[in-house]
Structure formats: structure tokens, C-alpha cells
Amino acid sequence: MSPDVIQAILITVVTAATPLLIAALGELVVERSGVLNLGVEGMMIIGAVTGFGAAQITGSPWAGVLVAIVCGALFSLPFAVLTLSLATNQVATGLSLTLLGLGVAGMIGEQFVGLPGVRLEAIAIPGLVDIPLIGRLLFGQDPIFYLSILLAFGVWWFIFRTRAGLTLRAVGDSHGSAHALGINVLRVRYLAVMFGGACAGLAGAHLSLVYIPQWVENMTAGRGWIALALVVFASWLPLRVVIGAYLFGAVTIAQFHAQAQGVAIPSQFLSALPYLATIVVLVLISSNRRMTMRNTPASLGKPFVPDR
Amino acid sequence: MHKAHVAAYAHLSAQPIDRGTMTASASEKTGPTPLLLVEGITKRFGDLIANDAVDFDILAGEIHALLGENGAGKSTLVKMLFGSLKPDGGRIVWNGEPVSIPNPSAARHLGIGMVFQHFSLFDSLTVAENIALSLEDDVPLPTVADEAGRLGEVYGLTLNPEALAGDLSVGERQRVEIIRCLLQEPSLIILDEPTSVLTPQEAERLFETLDKLKAEGKSILYISHKLDEVKRLCDRATVLRHGKVVAQCDPRTETAKSLAAMMVGEEVQAVRRTHDAPAGDDSGRDIVLGVHNLDQPPIGPFSTPLRAIHMNVYAGEVFGIAGVAGNGQSELFEALSGEQLQDNPNAVTIGGTPAGRLGPNGRRRLGAAFAPEERFGHAAVATMPLTENILLSRHASDASAYQSGGRLGMLRRSALGRTLSRVVDAMDVRKSGENPDAGTLSGGNLQKLILGREFDRRPRLFIVNQPTWGVDAGAAARIRQALMDAATAGAGALVISQDLDELLEMCDRIAVIHDGEMSEPLDARTVTREQLGLLMGGAEPEKHHGVAA
Numbered sequence: 001m002s003p004d005v006i007q008a009i010l011i012t013v014v015t016a017a018t019p020l021l022i023a024a025l026g027e028l029v030v031e032r033s034g035v036l037n038l039g040v041e042g043m044m045i046i047g048a049v050t051g052f053g054a055a056q057i058t059g060s061p062w063a064g065v066l067v068a069i070v071c072g073a074l075f076s077l078p079f080a081v082l083t084l085s086l087a088t089n090q091v092a093t094g095l096s097l098t099l100l101g102l103g104v105a106g107m108i109g110e111q112f113v114g115l116p117g118v119r120l121e122a123i124a125i126p127g128l129v130d131i132p133l134i135g136r137l138l139f140g141q142d143p144i145f146y147l148s149i150l151l152a153f154g155v156w157w158f159i160f161r162t163r164a165g166l167t168l169r170a171v172g173d174s175h176g177s178a179h180a181l182g183i184n185v186l187r188v189r190y191l192a193v194m195f196g197g198a199c200a201g202l203a204g205a206h207l208s209l210v211y212i213p214q215w216v217e218n219m220t221a222g223r224g225w226i227a228l229a230l231v232v233f234a235s236w237l238p239l240r241v242v243i244g245a246y247l248f249g250a251v252t253i254a255q256f257h258a259q260a261q262g263v264a265i266p267s268q269f270l271s272a273l274p275y276l277a278t279i280v281v282l283v284l285i286s287s288n289r290r291m292t293m294r295n296t297p298a299s300l301g302k303p304f305v306p307d308r
Numbered sequence: 309m310h311k312a313h314v315a316a317y318a319h320l321s322a323q324p325i326d327r328g329t330m331t332a333s334a335s336e337k338t339g340p341t342p343l344l345l346v347e348g349i350t351k352r353f354g355d356l357i358a359n360d361a362v363d364f365d366i367l368a369g370e371i372h373a374l375l376g377e378n379g380a381g382k383s384t385l386v387k388m389l390f391g392s393l394k395p396d397g398g399r400i401v402w403n404g405e406p407v408s409i410p411n412p413s414a415a416r417h418l419g420i421g422m423v424f425q426h427f428s429l430f431d432s433l434t435v436a437e438n439i440a441l442s443l444e445d446d447v448p449l450p451t452v453a454d455e456a457g458r459l460g461e462v463y464g465l466t467l468n469p470e471a472l473a474g475d476l477s478v479g480e481r482q483r484v485e486i487i488r489c490l491l492q493e494p495s496l497i498i499l500d501e502p503t504s505v506l507t508p509q510e511a512e513r514l515f516e517t518l519d520k521l522k523a524e525g526k527s528i529l530y531i532s533h534k535l536d537e538v539k540r541l542c543d544r545a546t547v548l549r550h551g552k553v554v555a556q557c558d559p560r561t562e563t564a565k566s567l568a569a570m571m572v573g574e575e576v577q578a579v580r581r582t583h584d585a586p587a588g589d590d591s592g593r594d595i596v597l598g599v600h601n602l603d604q605p606p607i608g609p610f611s612t613p614l615r616a617i618h619m620n621v622y623a624g625e626v627f628g629i630a631g632v633a634g635n636g637q638s639e640l641f642e643a644l645s646g647e648q649l650q651d652n653p654n655a656v657t658i659g660g661t662p663a664g665r666l667g668p669n670g671r672r673r674l675g676a677a678f679a680p681e682e683r684f685g686h687a688a689v690a691t692m693p694l695t696e697n698i699l700l701s702r703h704a705s706d707a708s709a710y711q712s713g714g715r716l717g718m719l720r721r722s723a724l725g726r727t728l729s730r731v732v733d734a735m736d737v738r739k740s741g742e743n744p745d746a747g748t749l750s751g752g753n754l755q756k757l758i759l760g761r762e763f764d765r766r767p768r769l770f771i772v773n774q775p776t777w778g779v780d781a782g783a784a785a786r787i788r789q790a791l792m793d794a795a796t797a798g799a800g801a802l803v804i805s806q807d808l809d810e811l812l813e814m815c816d817r818i819a820v821i822h823d824g825e826m827s828e829p830l831d832a833r834t835v836t837r838e839q840l841g842l843l844m845g846g847a848e849p850e851k852h853h854g855v856a857a
Binding site for chain 2: 163166169177179180182293294296
């Protein structure tokens with residue numbers, strides 16, 4: 001294979017990985033606050049359909065991106081109200097959010113089926129894009145790709161280098177202690193859940209404005225679940241999410257290339273690979289319990305009810 | 309609400325107040341303005357009145373004790389002072405100004421700091437991060453570490469700021485809490501049962517720190533039910549019983565006995581020593597529990613490994629294991645109860661039979677009985693009625709009594725009901741209704757039931773972890789008496805406890821567990837508290853104090 005072919009393949013990998021990366025970073029922040037939101041898939045598809053629709057109506061892909069972010073965050077609100085203010089079971093509520101999202105998106109999207117989409121065009125950074133081998137891969141991408149890289153470092157910096165990030169980790173570690181210190185646990189969690197929703201919305205917009213610029217029902221195709229697995233795979237560390245996202249993106253792309261090359265691997269096996277990899281990683285990291293405890297939010301999934 | 313107040317006050321004045329006491333309002337008239345004055349504070353949880361028109365005051369530069377049994381309402385009162393709970397009535401006056409304290413942050417702004425009973429540290433964060441979180445401002449971590457080091461030096465609280473809180477000993481965790489509190493420069497520091505998890509030596513170091521703080525003019529509200537330390541430390545004491553102030557006194561002029569009488573409201577019956585195991589000569593007695601070279605790797609990241617544990621518990625004796633919490637007590641209990649199996653069947657023998665490969669039911673069938681530390685989630689299920697809770701531990705060892713129909717395993721409810729009434733009578737379990745859910749029982753009554761269901765089997769071996777933790781004095785005395793009576797009747801009892809007084813009162817021999825290693829057993833009649841305290845601290849003071857800051 002020539003270097004150009006390799007670069008072309010890598011570009012498809014990066015494009016496939018970007019929505020995974022963004023959604024997983026959002027969910028990482030949510031889980032670091034001690035909330036398990038299984039509704040990523042639902043919030044993502046809401047982002048995809050509203051982003052597509054807004055771009056269609058206004059003709060501006062950027063309006064689509066913005067609307068997708070806002071709608072993703074708004075769509076996470078029912079989950080936040082139920083699990084945080086009313087202390088419902090997070091797993092059940094998250095699953096319902098996914099089902100609700102898929103249904104609502106299908107309903108909104110009916111009018112968009114078959115319409116040509118508006119593509120968010122790539123931005124080539126002058127000069128750098130001409131570097132051989134990596135130029136187009138790193139500097140000739142869509143704007144959401146650049147944003148995802150900034151987001152990864154931003155989330156890392158926020159969690160480990162700021163006071164607010166310390167508060168977030170504290171809430172995820174022990175909400176009772178955080179409350180005793182006077183931290184507004186529910187406020188932190190509301191903000192985290194909405195950030196997660198906004199990220200999932202942006203990830204959805206990437207799907208319907210960059211990856212496949214059109215609306216197809218169920219177009220997220222399980223990517224929200226891969227993002228969830230990715231957070232565990234990365235043991236709640238943002239920079240590991242980056243590695244994991246590109247790894248999982250590569251597996252997704254490998255399916256297509258394997259089929260094109262006529263390799264006799266069942267496509268179902270390849271689609272299952274990210275989840276298998278997550279299980280393997282879970283087994284591996286559980287052998288280093290200390291490391292796990294340092295990064296696993298101890299109050300993950302536990303509802304917090306303050307004394308009155 | 310007003311009516312309720314009047315009624316409560318009427319009750320108060322009708323209460324015979326012990327000699328040498330005065331009410332808060334009297335001291336207010338004669339003395340200087342108190343730093344904190346609490347008037348008629350009331351808090352209800354449903355039908356329960358946790359605090360009933362409580363009055364008291366704290367002067368500047370005094371150590372004031374809040375005394376009372378578990379459930380007397382001390383924690384509720386303190387939570388209201390610290391803004392974690394909202395009072396239903398009454399007022400709080402701070403430096404002469406009436407204030408409301410809606411949340412902990414408001415309390416800190418006033419100058420009230422709190423060191424919690426159950427340390428509220430974040431296990432996955434470092435010491436410096438834990439401290440930084442409690443500061444209002446965004447202070448860079450290196451500055452926090454420096455400041456913590458400086459305070460640590462002044463008050464003798466050395467700490468490594470880089471250490472993970474989850475890896476610290478209980479004493480070290482408490483130091484983090486205290487430093488965290490001091491950094492806010494409070495004028496009133498609330499300490500909730502601070503010595504309940506410390507060795508006597510660690511406690512003494514804490515007292516020196518508190519004396520220093522007092523000398524600087526800070527006030528301390530010291531919550532405890534340990535009378536000796538209140539007498540050693542405090543200038544005044546307010547005694548709570550059933551949510552009401554029953555006495556105020558100068559603890560230094562009282563005896564431990566008179567303080568206890570105020571707390572409990574009656575004379576606490578001393579436990580009668582009904583047996584004395586013959587000393588020295590072990591040859592003629594049966595070994596009911598043998599432990600030989602029991603090793604166990606740590607089960608979780610914060611668990612302690614067990615190292616070459618060796619002991620024999622003889623029929624007719626009470627064998628105590630002392631130690632500061634988190635030194636392997638739970639792990640040892642789980643290894644002995646069969647929740648953790650051993651590789652070598654001979655590592656644990658019960659009545660001479662190898663039991664290392666047997667689970668809890670197998671060991672129960674050999675005549676052993678177990679009562680773990682956590683009452684809910686380990687010993688009992690809150691949402692199940694008492695009869696089902698009895699069945700939980702006895703379904704296999706007493707299968708013939710409670711099940712019929714062979715493999716069908718039909719429950720014999722009448723037999724369970726009879727067992728429940730036997731247990732209730734034997735242990736004086738106070739309950740509401742015939743067969744209520746376990747969750748409705750108070751801690752002391754539930755513990756009596758948990759131990760009673762085991763005594764009812766007449767086991768040969770009794771293994772219990774923290775038998776009277778969080779239990780009121782009356783119930784605790786009953787539980788200790790029952791354990792000693794069982795030993796008199798020929799059973800062997802292994803009691804794991806943090807309460808040295810309890811062990812010295814009950815046991816024939818006491819060993820100390822520290823960092824998963826067990827000391828040689830010592831004769832309980834001759835051993836001193838100091839000896840035990842040194843062993844509890846690892847008998848290496850340097851190791852304990854020498855963590856570089």
C-alpha cells in the first residue's frame with residue numbers, strides 16, 4: 001500500500017472515531033460526578049436529527065452544530081431531574097432516555113428522510129496540510145475533529161488541574177462527604193449531566209453533518225453504547241479515551257475494509273470487538289485494584305438524597 | 309409549635325436537676341456573653357423528637373462536653389449547629405447575635421468548624437486535595453501542602469500531603485480532618501466522638517492538641533460518651549438524654565459513675581463475672597477454635613492482609629482481640645466465619661475438625677456461631693421481618709427445625725415464631741408489634757436479636773465482631789453478660805472489639821491485632837491498658853509518628 005492509501009485509511013479511522021471520542025468525553029465527565037447515564041445513544045441521535053434539521057432549514061451547518069449541542073443538553077434534562085432531584089434508578093432511567101431519544105428522533109426525522117444534507121466542510125490549515133503522510137490526516141479535517149482534540153485536553157486539564165475538577169472528582173468519590181463539606185452535590189451533577197448531553201449532541205451532529213451528511217433513522221447504530229464502553233475501557237482517564245476512541249474507530253473501519261478485501265471474518269464479530277475489548281480491559285485493570293480505585297468514581301450510579 | 313415549646317419547658321423544669329448544675333440562662337445572666345448560645349432548639353423526625361427544646365451555651369476558650377448515649381440526640385444537635393440539618397424551633401445566638409445556619413458553608417463563615425465522627429474524606433484523593441476542597445478559595449495545591457505542614461508542626465499533626473486518603477490509618481485520617489478544620493481558623497471546633505477509633509496513645513496526642521487550641525482561646529465542643537476523657541479534658545458538660553438536656557455540670561468534680569447515671573438515667577448494672585477460666589494449665593481443656601498459620605492476601609485495595617495468625621480458643625473462655633479499626637479485624641472475622649475460605653483445611657479447626665475449606669453453613673454445622681460487625685447488609689436485612697432474619701443464619705444449621713417437606717424446603721413458620729419469642733424473652737428485645745421488620749428496631753435491640761438468635765442454638769463456639777458498637781449501655785451490658793454466661797456454660801467465645809474496657813471486663817485472655825498480625829495472647833487479669841495500647845499502635849511509636857510532611 002502506498003503512503004497515500006494508508007493516509008486515506010487513517011483519515012476514515014479518525015472520522016469514525018471522532019463522534020465516539022466526543023460522546024465518551026462527555027460521559028466521562030458525567031461518570032466522574034458519580035452519575036451513570038446510559039442515555040448516550042438517545043442524546044446522540046437527538047443531536048444528529050436536530051443538527052441535520054437546523055442545517056437544512058437555515059442552510060448553515062454551523063447553526064446545525066449549535067442546535068445539536070443545545071438540544072443534546074436539553075434532552076439530558078429529564079434524566080437529570082428524574083435521577084438527581086427525584087433519585088430514581090439511574091440505569092433504568094438512562095435506558096428509557098435512549099429509547100425515548102430513538103423514538104423522538106425518528107418522529108422528528110420523518111420529514112428529513114431522503115433529503116440531501118448540508119455538509120460541514122473540512123478546514124485545511126494552510127501550509128501544514130501539505131506535509132507528506134500526515135498533513136491531510138491532522139490538518140485537513142473537519143472542524144469538529146479539531147474541536148474533539150481540544151475537548152480531550154480541555155477535559156483532562158479541567159479534571160486534574162482545576163478546583164472545579166477537584167470538586168467534580170470529590171462528588172463522584174463520596175457524595176455524602178462532599179455534601180458535608182458544603183458542596184452543592186446536585187448542582188455539580190446537573191451541570192455534569194448537561195455537559196454530557198451537549199457532548200453527545202455534538203457527536204450526533206458530527207454523524208449527520210460530517211460522517212454521512214443525511215438523515216437515516218437509527219443512524220447512530222450503537223455508537224452511544226460504544227462510547228459508554230469506551231469510558232470504562234479508558235478507566236475514566238480522558239487521554240486514554242483518545243487512544244481507545246481511535247482504536248475502536250479502527251475496528252469499525254476494519255469491518256468495511258475486511259469486507260471489501262473479501263476477508264472471511266463475519267462482520268458481526270468485528271462489530272462485537274469493541275465490547276469484547278472492553279471486557280478484556282476490565283479483566284486486566286481489575287488485577288490492579290489500586291489503580292482502579294484511584295480512578296473509578298466510588299459513588300457511581302448511587303442516588304444522593306440529602307438530609308432535610 | 310409554640311405550644312410544644314411550652315410543654316417541653318414545663319417538662320424540663322419538672323426534671324430534678326442534679327447538684328452543682330445550672331441552666332444556660334442562669335450562666336447567661338451572671339457570666340460573660342457566651343460565644344454560642346442555643347435556646348429551645350427542637351428537631352423532629354416524624355413522630356420522634358430528636359431534640360426537645362435544648363438549651364446550652366459555650367464560652368470562649370472552654371472545652372465543653374456534650375454527653376449522652378447513642379440516640380440521645382447529640383449528633384442531631386451538632387448537625388443543626390453546623391448547618392447540615394434545619395431546626396424546627398428555637399434559636400441560635402452567636403457572639404450575641406441571633407443567627408440562622410442554613411448550610412455548612414454558613415457555619416464555616418461564622419467560625420464554626422467540625423471534625424466528623426465518620427471521617428468525611430475522599431479516599432481516591434490525596435491529602436492535599438482533600439484539604440484544598442474544604443477551603444473556600446482556590447488555593448494552589450503546593451500552597452495547601454505547605455500550610456498544612458506548618459499547622460501540622462505547630463499542633464503535632466504530621467502528614468504526607470501526597471498520600472492517598474484511602475491508604476491512611478484512622479489516626480492519620482483524623483489528623484487530616486483536624487488540619488482541614490484548623491485552616492479555616494474557626495473560633496469553635498466541634499469534635500464528634502473523636503477518640504472512638506484511636507489507640508490510647510493516639511488519643512493522648514489528640515488531647516495535647518486540644519489543650520493547645522484551648523490555650524489559644526479557641527472553644528471546643530467535645531461530643532463523647534467516654535467519661536474518663538471528658539473528665540480529663542472538659543471544663544463543663546451538658547448531658548442529653550432522649551433529646552432533652554438533663555443536667556449541666558463540671559465534669560472534673562463529678563465521678564465517672566455519677567456522669568454515667570446522668571446519661572443513662574439509672575445506675576448501670578455492672579457485668580457479673582460468672583466464670584473464671586483456670587489459668588496456665590491448658591492441657592485438660594478442649595480447643596473449640598484452632599487457627600494455625602492463617603495467611604490471607606488482601607482482598608481489596610483498602611483491605612489488610614492477614615499474616616500467620618495463630619491462636620487457640622478453649623472451651624469455657626472468652627478470648628478477646630483488641631485493635632484499632634482497619635487492622636484486619638473484618639478480614640479475620642471473614643476468614644473465621646467461612647466467608648473467605650482457606651487453602652489449607654487445617655488452617656482453621658472447629659472442635660478439632662478441619663474447617664478451612666468449609667463455608668459459613670459448614671462451619672455452623674460444626675457448632676460455630678457468628679455475629680458480624682455491620683448489622684444491616686451483613687447480619688440482618690432491614691426489610692425482612694424478624695422471623696425471616698432468624699432463618700437467614702439458621703436455615704442450614706437448623707434445617708430440620710425450620711423446614712419440612714424434604715427437598716421442597718417448606719418453611720415451618722410456627723417453629724420460627726416460637727424461636728422468635730424465645731430470643732425476645734431471653735435477650736429482652738424491645739420491638740413494636742408481633743413480628744416487625746428488622747429495620748424498625750433500634751441498634752441495640754437489633755444487636756440483641758442478632759446475638760440472641762445465635763445463643764438460642766447453644767453453639768460451642770461464638771465468634772463476634774464489635775458486639776456492642778453503637779449500642780446503648782443497657783443493651784451492651786446485657787450482650788456482655790450473655791457472652792460470659794455462654795462461656796460459663798462451656799462454650800468458647802472469640803470477641804473482636806475496639807473497646808478496651810469491654811474486653812478487660814469480659815475476657816480471660818486478650819490478643820492484639822495490628823496490621824494483620826496478631827500478638828501473643830495476654831492474661832486479661834494482669835495486662836495493663838498501656839501494654840495493650842502500645843501493641844495496638846504496633847509497639848513501634850517511630851513508625852507511627854514518623855511520616856514525613
